[in-house]
Amino acid sequence: xxxxxxxxVEYLSMLITRKVEFSxxxxxxxxxxxxxxxxRVFGLAANPNGHGHNYLLEVSVEGDPDPVTGMVFxxxxxxxxxxxxxxxxxxxxxxxxxxxxxxxxxxxxxxxxRDIWRRIEPHLAxxxxxxxxxxxxxxxxxxxxxxxxxxxxx
Amino acid sequence: MFRVTRxxxxxxxxxxxxxxxxxxxxxxxxGKCNNPFGHGHNYVLEVSARGPVDANxxxxxxxxxxxxxxxxxxxxxxxxxxxxxxxxxFRDLTPTSENLAVEIxxxxxxxxxxxxxxxxxxxxxxxxxxxARNIFEMDAHEIQ
Numbered sequence: 001x002x003x004x005x006x007x008x009v010e011y012l013s014m015l016i017t018r019k020v021e022f023s024x025x026x027x028x029x030x031x032x033x034x035x036x037x038x039x040r041v042f043g044l045a046a047n048p049n050g051h052g053h054n055y056l057l058e059v060s061v062e063g064d065p066d067p068v069t070g071m072v073f074x075x076x077x078x079x080x081x082x083x084x085x086x087x088x089x090x091x092x093x094x095x096x097x098x099x100x101x102x103x104x105x106x107x108x109x110x111x112x113x114r115d116i117w118r119r120i121e122p123h124l125a126x127x128x129x130x131x132x133x134x135x136x137x138x139x140x141x142x143x144x145x146x147x148x149x150x151x152x153x154x
Numbered sequence: 155m156f157r158v159t160r161x162x163x164x165x166x167x168x169x170x171x172x173x174x175x176x177x178x179x180x181x182x183x184x185g186k187c188n189n190p191f192g193h194g195h196n197y198v199l200e201v202s203a204r205g206p207v208d209a210n211x212x213x214x215x216x217x218x219x220x221x222x223x224x225x226x227x228x229x230x231x232x233x234x235x236x237x238x239x240x241x242x243x244f245r246d247l248t249p250t251s252e253n254l255a256v257e258i259x260x261x262x263x264x265x266x267x268x269x270x271x272x273x274x275x276x277x278x279x280x281x282x283x284x285x286a287r288n289i290f291e292m293d294a295h296e297i298q
Contacts, residue, residue, distance in 0.1 A: 023238070023285065024193035025167035041253000050169035051234040054285050064277035094167070094191030139165065139196050 004077070015132055016072045017060040022091035023029045024099075025052035026107040050094055055112075056137040057086060059120065063129025074131055085119040109138045113146040156214040159202040160221070164229050167194035168237040168249040171199060192236060197254075198283040199228065201262065204298045205275030215275040223269045227261040255292040256280065263297055 027113040029038045036047040045051070059082060061071040095102040095112070105111050113136040124131045137143040168194035170184040180188045185194070201224055203212040212252040231241060243257045259280045264275050277294040284290070 021285070023193050023195050025192050047236070047240070048233050049236035049239040050167050051165050051236060052192070052195070052196075054194075055167050056197045070263065089242070092186035092189050092193040094189075097191045098189075139163070 015060045018078045025050045026095040058135040060132040062132035081123040085117045162199045164233040167192045200280040200281040203275040204278040251290040255290045259297045
């Protein structure tokens, strides 16, 4: 919590969120399973030629607004980090073939969200702020939230 | 007369690459859409039909019959597919969204009389959105 210089307004910790989009293709298959098992587990997503989505990524940083700038994090810098670390490597790519580690990790939305966390976390964390969550929409009706490595509560 | 529109979605991948052009020309023309492994979209398809309201049903079209037709002709063959590899029409034709709209129109028009044998409703328009910002419309009457 910070006091803004020259005022008695107290700021509480808050979240700022930035969205970016990328279009990519993927196939969800586990090479250790048979064709029949892959079909059962992943359904249509196991089609070996792949298929694609317009992914929507929402990244939230938590922190206290800086008393000088009034900002938790510079949104322009956040946009640059997301474009450089996520959109550039992922956009218009076939994830399994072109974006490691998805040559060996199944690109489910869960695994993609965790990979995105690892890519961006070092660039977003800093004094008084931390990466709070990565939300990845595979379609408008399906998304995953990832909050970093932490035990599941019972 | 009414125009009734129904909205559908499918996820598919494609690659824009014209056979008649060199690799360099394809890269220059299609940019990142020419990437050799392809990429994908959540396509949003809107199908519009036109017709008078039937006095008995109060409806211009039976949406269940339209759903059945669109599912059979478009959603089942395209859902979670690679358009270039898995759809016969795109073996030799670049699956731009313009060509995709034409192909969807052709498929619906071909099977339309079997599902809607009367004079009305008629297929009027197919609209395909590749992303929220790229939208392509085809007037069904322009397709033979």
